[in-house]
Amino acid sequence: MTGRDETDLPGGWEAAAAEYVLGLLPEAEARAFHARLGQDRDLQRDVEAWQDYFSTLTDEIAPVAPPPQVLRRIEARLYGRRRRGFGSSLLPYLLGAVTAGALAWAALTTGLVGPAEDPHLYAELRVPDRGLDMLAHWSPETGTFMVRWDGGDYPDDRALQIWVIPEGAETPLSVGLIARGEGLTSIWLPEDLAAQVPGATVAISEEPEGGSPTGLPTGPVLASGLLDARIPASL
Template sequence: MSGPEDTDLPGGWEAAAAEYVLGLLPEDELRAFESQLVQDQALQQDVEAWEAYFAAFTDDIEEVAPPPQILRRTEAQLFGKPRAPLWQQILPYFLGAVAAAAIAWMAMFGGLLQSSDEPDLWADLETPSRGLVMLAHYAPDSQTFMVRRDAGDYPDDRSFEIWLIADPESPPVSIGLVDREQLTEIPVSDEIAAQLPGATVAISEEPLGGSPTGAATGPVLSLGQLEPREEL
């Protein structure tokens, strides 16, 4: 495994790649590493090699699924807030209730003609610690997925990526990036549209331009379940 040498990270990029895979990089080093990862193919190969190397340690261990409450309690005691894979982070929140609050959104889109029997779907996406307030909306008539950002700053050097989790067993699928303007509109395929009812939507913070790996690499900012709501 090899990588560029011009870095201030302790141990160089290769050592940082191992710590990145293990989730041990401090926040400032993590941002520097992910910025380099986007443009450095050799570093991406280092990350893949370390993932395979560490995964080999578990080859002889029989898988035993602990109860979710014990797993969460153990991870909290050992690591505080672990940087777990996106689908593991989503499970505790998957059945969370969807809060009401979309009067302005309804006012904007309530006049659209409804020619489909499928209801519109909504999900609140909020991150109180960052002051982010977003609302996801899927309109089946136009087959358009929308995200409106009502509050919170969008970092200049990062991107917010939208992920669809059809069910707890399915890996996240990227729908696209949250636009830096107030409203994001993304036409979706028939395949994606069929999975949206009842699915979970997640927003993650990624390197500029989106995840370089096709899977979420940054922290999950918010989660919400797409459900129909009564129009006011």
């Protein structure tokens, strides 16, 4: 844990990292947290440490099937009134751990854990003539869009901006800027933008420092790729 003294959030950034992992931060605080997360490697380590810690709390809890009426209410909340086939057959086991472990329950009911059919999505983004090598990753469980920097030099006095182009659309939507000097950029997406990520194309453009002044790409598009559930060989 970082133990930083200065904070803009109640309880400190370290406490906020714990609430983030559990999906308990209010939306306004979550936005502030994610804005800082992409730039603060110590904060990223806090998140990783809390994830490791909380995951151990349910390791030895045996699954317990919830009462049928509880299961029906949870299914209705997650999927609507229509029952799902395979996903529903797995739900008693998931909810058994939820019943036994309050942390897993909090993650499920706050949306930190999405339905089982929501896959992680990836896109490899390479610019051979510049030596740039990046991997985009969408995590539906945490609602974060990540870009891992694997090689190449960040352009001087310029910014690299991330865009998604929803399936069937022509207008790119800004996700944010790739953090300079960091191996991983992690950006939380609001629900309206997150809903448009599946099936979208991700693109990286070169922009003035601070990002595009128009809300659309103004510089060259360096790389693009379709977000896909297939796990890339670079992982």
